Amino acid sequence: MQLFLDSTDVAVIKDLAATGLVDGVTTNPSLIAKSGRNMLEVIAEICGLVEGPVSAEVAATDLDGMLAEGRKLAGVAENVTVKVPLTREGLMATQAFSREGIKTNVTLCFSAAQAMLAAKSGATFVSPFIGRLDDHGADGMGLIHDIRTIYDNYGFDTEILAASIRTSGHVAQAAIAGADCATIPPATFQDLFKHPLTEKGLQQFLADWAKTGQSIL
Numbered sequence: 001m002q003l004f005l006d007s008t009d010v011a012v013i014k015d016l017a018a019t020g021l022v023d024g025v026t027t028n029p030s031l032i033a034k035s036g037r038n039m040l041e042v043i044a045e046i047c048g049l050v051e052g053p054v055s056a057e058v059a060a061t062d063l064d065g066m067l068a069e070g071r072k073l074a075g076v077a078e079n080v081t082v083k084v085p086l087t088r089e090g091l092m093a094t095q096a097f098s099r100e101g102i103k104t105n106v107t108l109c110f111s112a113a114q115a116m117l118a119a120k121s122g123a124t125f126v127s128p129f130i131g132r133l134d135d136h137g138a139d140g141m142g143l144i145h146d147i148r149t150i151y152d153n154y155g156f157d158t159e160i161l162a163a164s165i166r167t168s169g170h171v172a173q174a175a176i177a178g179a180d181c182a183t184i185p186p187a188t189f190q191d192l193f194k195h196p197l198t199e200k201g202l203q204q205f206l207a208d209w210a211k212t213g214q215s216i217l
């Protein structure tokens, strides 16, 4: 299971990358807007912090515009993955990028049928949005299971990138469902380390150790 950070906060990415557990980063236009920074500059900086894929999303919705923007984004660094929306034009752009050897992340996937089209288009990653589906009254995690079944049935090698993650439980459930990767907001990533019984157990061990009066070093 590859763990990506869903963020444009360079300081936060740097801090979590130091754990050795961050396999990549995803961004989107909303996160770029939140950063208040120039997109090309922030993507270049993130690409210098992590070795794995860094998703940078096109803003155009027409095919020619997506192709031009995607090629420019792919030129920023070797580890840029061009993110395109799951639309008819987006999938045509995905096919062109695939022929050119440019990696793609097809985003805003909300159905198994859409995920099948993304795989047939040669997407490197497909991003099903779990949290937004749940907000909509649908079964986000069920979609991950369905896509896993379809991809395994036909031997598609597009990687399932569970997105719109809201809790550490989502991450575990996506792993159980067979997602290849999950992209996680920083606060939720921090939660992955934690369990109340770990903290309680550690406090007890430390208290008992102090009673021994010993030192290991």
Ligand code: E4P
Pocket (backbone or CB within 6 Å): 006, 026, 027, 028, 107, 127, 129, 131, 132, 163, 164, 165, 183
């Ligand atoms: C990932 O690529 C998406 O940008 C992200 O997971 C969306 O999450 P949200 O639904 O919390 O905005």
